[in-house]
Every structure is written in structure tokens, then in C-alpha cells.
Amino acid sequence: MSEVFKKYLAEKSIINEDEFKLIMSLSTLKNIKRREYLLKEGSVWKLNVFICKGCLRLYRKSNDGTENIMQFAIESWWIGDRESLTTGLPSKCNIDALEDTEVLIWTKDDYDYLLSKIPELRAFKERLLARSFDSSQNRVHTAISFTAEEKIQKFKDDYSEIYNRVPLHMVASYLGITRETLSRITNRIEKK
Amino acid sequence: MSEVFKKYLAEKSIINEDEFKLIMSLSTLKNIKRREYLLKEGSVWKLNVFICKGCLRLYRKSNDGTENIMQFAIESWWIGDRESLTTGLPSKCNIDALEDTEVLIWTKDDYDYLLSKIPELRAFKERLLARSFDSSQNRVHTAISFTAEEKIQKFKDDYSEIYNRVPLHMVASYLGITRETLSRITNRIEKK
DNA sequence: CGATTCTTTGAAAACAGTCAATCTGTGTGG
């Protein structure tokens, strides 16, 4: 299943065959069953994880125990808690699988080694972080300025693939609205 | 006024005296009057801007024309539209001064030159981006899971300095609530 | 001062959340 990763890298960066082999040599393929956890809050996150197949979610809990989904991740996405990875502090996040999933895993140490050996990988990682920041900012903007209806519409437009793969109550959680509101507004939109 | 910048760099990185002089030699000191604009949406952002003194805000406009504040920035902060800077696309953001402000400016080309000459500056910039991403994620989390009252409380805790320097209706805009709601909830909190 | 900006307050309307019940589809074990 590492072809997904190879294709991904070929499209997004200019890593050569030898470098690719080095990267793969330090990776581990792991299968994660639906509902299985990859990270529970309180423990320190020390991995770099690329998704070859399947779907994961990353969520935090509010004081009252509600789950707030920060990220959905499907094929060709990375997932993890960057903050815990770099600070070494316990994570505030949970990651579990919404489908049976296959991922490639590098430990922090191995990945750091790769970054030091392959400048293009480092550059790639930086571009990725920059784009992640931009989309996080865009999400802040929709969160503070869009109505519920606009948020739903934008989510369908931007992530139609995910919209059709995950339970709706999780989409609601991602958007910061209740499942009932999502259901009602969706019906209202369709009647137009 | 560049002492602020010198102190900032000394605290946050390990740049030596020669490197510091090189960095300064390519900078321009600029005064910005209250209400003056540094960026208007539609134009391309090409600068790196460090604030020595004063206060700026970065906001976007919704479809209906409402201003949504994405960032406040005071002494020792950087401000700018990273997305426009790297993509070269027109910015969706506006930046203007809330107080008379002094900033240090580097053009994109000059700054890229510095990054290539001073590895520690590049490393520093990366750490900064990583932390910016983390705080953006944390802001997403509060935006989708906190009540208005909790958002206000958190803002006061995290940014008391800014809370006391900018108009309240702008704090409301940053939090994604109306000025009336902010006023009412603040009064309610104080009566407790 | 006078003008502008900012903040507060009130009343009504819109909106989203809560609680509870029902409906639907899926998958598992007997």
C-alpha cells in the first residue's frame, strides 16, 4: 500500500529514488481497526503518520465531555498532534479510526534523522506546515463569521468526499453546531 | 527603536552580532499613523513586518461587509498575510493601525536573502510558524466549543494587555460575537 | 466645545440548543 505514499511524494516534492527508499526503510505499516485509538489525551505523541487508506479523526474534549472534532483525515493526509510532538508535553487530543485504516508510521527520531539527511523532505514539511496554518486561519474565519447554514455549505463544497464518508453528527461536531441543527438546516436547504 | 527587535531576537534565538547587523542593514523603519493602512485586500502582500511600538489589527470582510478581526498585534509581534506572501495571490486581508505605530520592514526578497545566509534565522522562522499554527488550532477549538462567556473569559486571561488597549467592539469582532453581547455578558460577569 | 467613536441598554425577533421520542439502516449472533 505504500504506492499511495510514493505517488503523493512524487506529486508534491522532488525526492529521488534513493531518498524514497531511505524514507521507506524507516517506516512501519500499521493497520488500525474501526474505533481503534492511535492517541489518547494525556499521553505524549511521538509519531509521524501518513494515511494510505481509510479515515481517522482527531478530536478534543470540552470541559463537559463533548467531543470537538479538529480534523478528519483520509488517504494522502497526515495526522498527529504537532504541538505534543514538538513540545514533548501530554496531548490534549484523541485520534481514532472511523474506518479500517492503513497508515505509514515514522517515529520522531527516525523522522528527524530523515529530515537531516534529505533537505527536500525538510522543505516539503515546511510547505505543508505553512499550508496547514493557512487552512487553520481560514477555518477560524468561517467559525467566527459564517452562519450555521454557510458553514454547512462550505463544508460540503470543500470536503464533499469527507461529507459522504463520515457520520453527520461528526460533521456537526467539526462545525461547532449540534447534530439536530445540522439535520434541520440541511433539510431546509434541500427544500429550496 | 530597533532595541525592541534586538532584545526580541536575543531572547528567542541565537543570532550573533554580525548576523544581527546584516539583518538590520536590510530593514526599514516605518511610522504608521492610527487608522493608516498597511495592507488593503486585493493587493499582494510582499513584506515581513515586526512591530517595535504600537498596535495593529488584521481583519477580513464577510460577504455582508462586516469586519472580522483575525489578529491583534502589539510590540514584539510579527504581522502580515503569510498566504499572500508565499502564493503571490491577492490578499483577502486588511491591516491597519489602532495606535500610532513603529515597525521594522523587510521586503520579501531581502528577507529571503537573509534566510539563505543565516540558517538560525530560518530555523527561528520555522519555530514561529509552528507556534502560530498551534495557536490557530487552539483558537479554532475555542471558536467551535466555548460559549460566548467562556470565550470572553479566555480572551481576558490570554490577552489582558490587548483587552485593555483596543476598543471592545473589536474584541467582540475577534471572538465572533456582537459588541452588544460582549457588553451584556461582561456586565453579568462583574455582578457575580 | 463639537464631532466622532465607542459603549451600553431595551425590546423584539431570529436562531441554535436541549430534551425526548421516533425512525432508519446496519451488522451480529442465535
Next chain:
DNA sequence: CCACACAGATTGACTGTTTTCAAAGAATCG
């Protein structure tokens, strides 16, 4: 293969919060 359990989605009635609109009061700046 059916029955049952379970996760997920929907609906209704109600409550509570936030917005909207309008007006008035306070503070600030030239």
C-alpha cells in the same frame, strides 16, 4: 435468515442565548 441491538438521523416542542434594531449615554480627539 431472522431478530435484536445499536449507532445514527430526524422530528417536535420548548428553552435559552444571541442578534438585530434603535436610541441614548460616555469617552475621546481635534
